[in-house]
Amino acid sequence: MAAPDSQRTDDWWRDAVIYQVYPRSFADGDGDGTGDLAGVRARLPHLAELGVDAVWFTPWYVSPLVDGGYDVADYRTIDPAFGTLGEAEKLIAEARELGIRTIVDIVPNHVSDQHAWFRAALEAGPGSPERERFHFRPGRGEHGELPPNDWPSQFSGRTWTRVPDGEWYLHLFTPEQPDLNWAHPEVRREHEDVLRFWFERGVAGVRIDSAALLAKDPALADFVEGVDPHPYIDQDELHDIYRSWRRVADEFGGVFVGEVWLPDAERFARYLRPDELHTAFNFNFLSCPWQADRLRRTIDDTLAEHAPVGAPATWVLCNHDVTRTVTRYGREDTGFDFAKKAFGTPTDLALGTRRARAAALLTLALPGSVYLYQGEELGLPEADIPRERIQDPMHFRSGGVDPGRDGCRVPLPWAADAPYCGFGSETEPWLPQPEGWAAYAADRQSADPASMLSLYREALRLRRSTEGFGDGPLDWLPAPEGVLAFRRAGGTVCVVNLSAAPVDLPAHRAVLLVSGALDGSGRLPADTAVWLRA
Numbered sequence: 001m002a003a004p005d006s007q008r009t010d011d012w013w014r015d016a017v018i019y020q021v022y023p024r025s026f027a028d029g030d031g032d033g034t035g036d037l038a039g040v041r042a043r044l045p046h047l048a049e050l051g052v053d054a055v056w057f058t059p060w061y062v063s064p065l066v067d068g069g070y071d072v073a074d075y076r077t078i079d080p081a082f083g084t085l086g087e088a089e090k091l092i093a094e095a096r097e098l099g100i101r102t103i104v105d106i107v108p109n110h111v112s113d114q115h116a117w118f119r120a121a122l123e124a125g126p127g128s129p130e131r132e133r134f135h136f137r138p139g140r141g142e143h144g145e146l147p148p149n150d151w152p153s154q155f156s157g158r159t160w161t162r163v164p165d166g167e168w169y170l171h172l173f174t175p176e177q178p179d180l181n182w183a184h185p186e187v188r189r190e191h192e193d194v195l196r197f198w199f200e201r202g203v204a205g206v207r208i209d210s211a212a213l214l215a216k217d218p219a220l221a222d223f224v225e226g227v228d229p230h231p232y233i234d235q236d237e238l239h240d241i242y243r244s245w246r247r248v249a250d251e252f253g254g255v256f257v258g259e260v261w262l263p264d265a266e267r268f269a270r271y272l273r274p275d276e277l278h279t280a281f282n283f284n285f286l287s288c289p290w291q292a293d294r295l296r297r298t299i300d301d302t303l304a305e306h307a308p309v310g311a312p313a314t315w316v317l318c319n320h321d322v323t324r325t326v327t328r329y330g331r332e333d334t335g336f337d338f339a340k341k342a343f344g345t346p347t348d349l350a351l352g353t354r355r356a357r358a359a360a361l362l363t364l365a366l367p368g369s370v371y372l373y374q375g376e377e378l379g380l381p382e383a384d385i386p387r388e389r390i391q392d393p394m395h396f397r398s399g400g401v402d403p404g405r406d407g408c409r410v411p412l413p414w415a416a417d418a419p420y421c422g423f424g425s426e427t428e429p430w431l432p433q434p435e436g437w438a439a440y441a442a443d444r445q446s447a448d449p450a451s452m453l454s455l456y457r458e459a460l461r462l463r464r465s466t467e468g469f470g471d472g473p474l475d476w477l478p479a480p481e482g483v484l485a486f487r488r489a490g491g492t493v494c495v496v497n498l499s500a501a502p503v504d505l506p507a508h509r510a511v512l513l514v515s516g517a518l519d520g521s522g523r524l525p526a527d528t529a530v531w532l533r534a
Contacts, residue, residue, distance in 0.1 A: 013205065013255045013278055013369060014312040015470025016053035017460055018103065020373045022320045023060050023082050024069075025411045025431065028424030035411065037083035039424050041091050043414070044098055046442060050377060050453075051460030054101040056207050056257075058320055060088065064114055066176040067393055068320070068409070070209060071112040075194045092202040101204035103257070108191055109210045110177040118178050126167050133187055134178050135170035137220065144168075149222050151232065154210075156397040170220075172213060172232065174393050182214045182241060192248050199252035206249070211258035211271070211280070214238055234267055242276040249278075257281065257314065265305040272311035279369065282314045286322060289335035290355050292482045292498040299366065303474065306368075312471050313368035317359055318376055324408045327382035329355035343403050349381055351527065357455055357515035358496055358529035362484065364459050365494035365531065367474050372456075375412050378445060379452030382407040383434045391431070406431055416441035458513055462531065466512070468492055477506065487534060496529040508532035 021040060029038025037060070047055060059069035062077045069079070078085050092102045111118060117133050124130035126138075137148040139162065147160035148168055160168040161175040170179045180187050195206060215235035223231055242256075249256060258280040262268040271277050288298045302313045317325045322336055330352025331345055356379060363370055385406045390396075392404030411429040415422025416438040423429050438444070445451035463469045468490020479485035482499025485506065492512065497503050502523035505511075511518075512531040519525050 011471075012053060012101070015367075015472075016101075016369045017051065017364070017463070018054045018056050018369060018371050019047055019050070019052040020056045020058070020319060020371060022058050022068075022374060022409055025409050025429075026374055027412065027414065028429065029083075031424060031426050032081075033425045033427045033429045034081050035423075036081065037078070037087040037091050041087070041094060042424075044091075044095055044100070047095075047100055048098040050457055051464060052100060052372065054103055054204060055095060056103040056205075056371070057105060059105045059107060064112055064176065066112070067174055068391075068405075070107050071110070071114075071174070071177045072107050073112040073114040074116075075106070076197055089201050096202065102202065103205040103207055103255075104198050104203050105207045105209060106191070106194065106198075107209040108180070108182075109213045110171065110173060110179045113176045113178055121169075122163060125165055131167075133181055133184050135181055135216065135220070136167045137170075138166070139168050149220050149231075151220075151223050153397075154213075155394055156399070156402070170216075172210075174397070179216070180214075182216070182237070183218065188241065188244065192244065195245060195248045195254075196251075199249070199254050203254070205255040205257065205278075208256060208258045208277070211242075211277070212238065212260050212262060214241060234262055234264075239270065239276060242271065246275055246277070255279070265301065269305050269309050269311075272306065272309045274309070279311060279314050281316060281371070286316050286318070287336040289333070290329050290359070290498060291334075292484050292496075295362075295498075296476070296484055299474075303367065313366070314371060315363045315366050315368060316371040316373070317356075317363060318373045318408065319371070320373065320409060321405050322408065324380055324382040325356040325359060325376060326352040326379055328352070329359065338402075341402050347381075352381070353379055353452070354516060354527040357452065358498075358527055360452075360456060361459060361494065361513065361515050361529035361531060362496045364463050365469065365486075365488065365492070367470070367472050367488075369471075373408075375408075377453050377456040378413070378440045378442060380410075380412075380440055383410040383431075385410075385431065389432055410434070410437075413437045413441040414443065416444045455513075455515065459531075462512055466490060466492055479503075491534045493532040493534045494529065495524060495532065497524045497526055500526050502526065505530065505532065506534075508534055 024035045026035045027039030027043045029036045060078055060082045061072045062074040062079045063069045063071050078088050121130040121134055138144050140146040144166050151159045153159045154172045162168045171177050212234045215237040217231035221231055255278040258277045260271055260280040261283050282302055284298050288294050306313050327347050330347035330349050390404050390406055392406045394402050395404030410431050411423040413421030421437050421441050445453035468488035472489045475487045477485040480503050483503055484496040487493050502519050502525050504523055510533040514530040516528040524530055
């Protein structure tokens, strides 16, 4: 086990580039069609050459995989499909030798219905101490046949399931993910022990899934649209939970990033006070359409939200839940909204790729830290998964209307001429790779200086070596309509042309990097970004 060390007490997280690994789809080390830790270890040189500072792993714990691993049955054991705890410890250590820290995913709102606690609760019956760790309640109606309340699900469908003895239990997601009762001291102690378990094994940080949902209104009052406080989102009790977590993290120099979706900027910032979470995901930027005025407003709002508490902003274009950037930016509606996902939405991949390249330079030039989802550095589009192969519960709980999230989770292409594009399998991977996937393979892109992979490698190299990038001030510069231009502290200027015509570059000494070639007159074409030395 790794002891707490002084190397992890600095502020590396304030301007880090953090790469998200979805283990099932990253690389397959044993050839069974599912990505695993052996596959990740073999591909660590790719991440080191890319230039990332840390890797965030989505859940790798024992799980029935009803919700892609976010239904955890045991937080201290690696799922056998991925490997062993010993392999995880080796991976953490090997990555650290390459200068790459590790962030693990903790899912505190709920557990799997296969978790030992929930199995014990079902066996123990109504009124038992075992059931107090969850939200079991009698139903409403003459015979208890109605759910205890009308809370809406984070997925489609109802939030209560009835068990054979007549009681109902709460699950904000699927029935296989029963919510924990965070008013119970055992629940709090258990999660603090889980945090220590992983910090002792050398992880540098923890990503907190659904971080604003843990605490529930104890009265379980019905949901009323527009009435505050919400019965299960952003309850005030959460802050005491995260203060106790922060004390654990501070023992090890560890950091937190919270998945916090909140429209209220002031309440969002409360989670980032110095004694709570270090950072939180920026979903407003992720969902923002490709429009200069909207992006500038979102950037300004984000920086303003974080300023009062001194926390760095985070920037992300895509993750394991969201339509891939290349596809989204090639559509008529370039924003992201779960409610708008539908089969057959047309997209212009060439246009989307140009915009995604420009967005990469925009994102990496902004103050704070950046999260990069696996495959974005390859310019992967969203894959169309045949309906009969879809596994995501969001699809099934929507009655088949929502295509689900599997399209951004397709196994990565590593080698163009290898079976299944070098994912590592002799058998077909757990999700099918689309035709033409080989064109995006990492080995092919490595040899092409104009590829998306080459662009990301050079951008990350410059970001690390150029004064003024990362955390720090941003100053907007005068720019034509539809153009974003700003200067960083070291004098580097980023210009992004979101208009329909080429624009002149501001005065500069050198072009550091451009997302696409300048035109014959040295102007910046539409949907193109450039970094300049002013």
